[in-house]
Amino acid sequence: MSFIDPKTDFAFKRIFGSPKSKDILLSFLNALLYEGDSAIESVEIVDFNGRSLVAEENHPLTLKALLNGEQKCIFDLQFLNLQTLGQRVLYHAAKSYSQQLFDKKERKPEIKPLMAIHLTDFIMFEERESPISRFTFKEIETDFSYPNGELGLFFVELPKFQKELLELETIGDRWIYFLKNASILETIPPELAVVAEIQQAFELADVESLTHEEFALVQQQLLAIADRQNAIALGKNEGIEEGVEQGRQQGIEEGIQRGKEEGIQEGIQRGKEEGIQEGIQQGRQQGVKQGRQEGIQFGKLTIILRLLNRRFKLDAATQETIKSLSNEQLDRLAESAWDFITDSELEEWLEKQAKEE
Template identity: 25%
Template sequence: MPNSPRKLISFDWAIKKILRSKANFGILEGFLSELLFTNIQILEVLESESNQDLPDDKFNRVDIKVKDSEEKIYIIEVQFSRELDYLQRILYACSKVITEHLPKGVPYAEVSKVISVNILHFDLGKGDDYIYHGTTRFIGLHNQTELELSEEQKNLYAVKKIADLYPEYYLIELRNFNNVAKNTLDEWIYFLKNEQIEDNFTAKGLKEAKETLDVLKMTPQERLAYERHQEDLHYQASMYQSTYVLGKLEGKEEGKEEGIEIGIVIGEERGIAIGEERGMKKALLQTATKMKKMGMSHHDIAEIMGLTLEEIERLFDSDKNLL
């Protein structure tokens, strides 16, 4: 019976701790080359707020400047996430990358092309595919024709179509992948989902990943930090479960009771809605309180839960009425 592939370091931890080193660029270059169907060369890791390496940082993302096979240079943001509040978050992240890396005083024609690559450990919306690609297009309301660049604009921007100017989004939903690798890109998806690389895989970068991301090669200190990271991910998952699922169920029950009491005035439907909202707030507060007891700052709690700092502050201010 053949031995099963060795368990490797998870890609989110690799992004955070390993793949920012120039010596390991080949791994990310391989993944991006397979995803974008062009040879990618990483020029540098960009310093930005998105790349801060804080002790309590739960987000695993890296912004990199790259060059493709046509010598075009642009920015790719790669992030590995288990967040539930996400579609608006990737829009915000892209906008932030653009503004952070646009020098003051330069014309808008110098705005960098950004590609957002998002590796997701949860179901984002409804769909049966595991890789989604989003671009910006302008379609006429009357004739349904697509707006195109003029020849002057093509020369100015050095692109062929309008979509090339705007951010592109890749959403990789690992849960939807059936573990059958039909091509080299699928081999990467298999690794991202299972943290294993089969001996017959040939995708770019996977050979380097297999060597570099071997858990057994970690020092005792590195392995301890990695195990804590894995435990924290399990904790986050349970917190989201209690916040978004159990909290809603609890809210429905409270809402039914309150709806009965005030049903004559505003009806049971309104009562259930009030109860659901109160139940969700209560669950959010319970989650935030646990995180605070773990030593997390209000800023980190807001980032993890997908809320603003002001919303977290208001949530803690309302604890007397909710708990």
């Protein structure tokens, strides 16, 4: 068995936002927010503008919930793949909170408490070790909570969660482990299967249950994420290199200022600054272009090899042949991979590519 990655927008919403997801949502939210107690009794996926949110990429799932049989509230549920500014998180939470006034299904809209839940595939709070963080409004000097707890933020940072299967203690631990590791599992571990709702989540994530179009969409989203992550990493490396070079250059300039007269030093300084800036600009343009192309091709190759390995268990020679394909050939292989029934068809396809070169 193989499973789609719950950290992609499509897979996350297929698992938690489909018509079959009611029990999954209840288990997941109660596990994270209420330590497994059944405080949340019912949930309903809604959109205050009358559109379905399930199919909208990069848009949170908005849920109406009933707590303890009486309190009504709103949950915003979203997975974030790439580093996000804190202001943007606050903006979306405030927007969902205020949009309750425009709920077309209620004749007299009522402002309900809102909890914005964000699951991240990156570390958002470097100063905190725990993977789970909760925020509410509090009075600064006395730590007094704002009455009614109308607006809150809840974060789960997956990179901070390091527990292995045998270390899982709570249902919340099991759900976080599922989100982080489902895409690399080949079977459903007994430690997770004991939770019926997690078993249902695995069934929705099973690659065999997808249509050709859905599988292609998952591939596209994985490639897009890999491309953006590579671009971010490349930008950070360039920034570090540029900072080191500028620091070294500054030291040289200060030495020149001490050892030569002001007029000679000023001329040398101007010439070096112009040369450095021109060199940095040219190097950055060339490096970004090359790195982005290599990053895109590496991302495609990784996904294609993972797919084909799961289906045919490729030998080393076949993997090396695939790694030698051009970017255009990898695109054609990605389009054809789903149609291969046997590994012989894959080998025939590779031999044909070699002859066409």
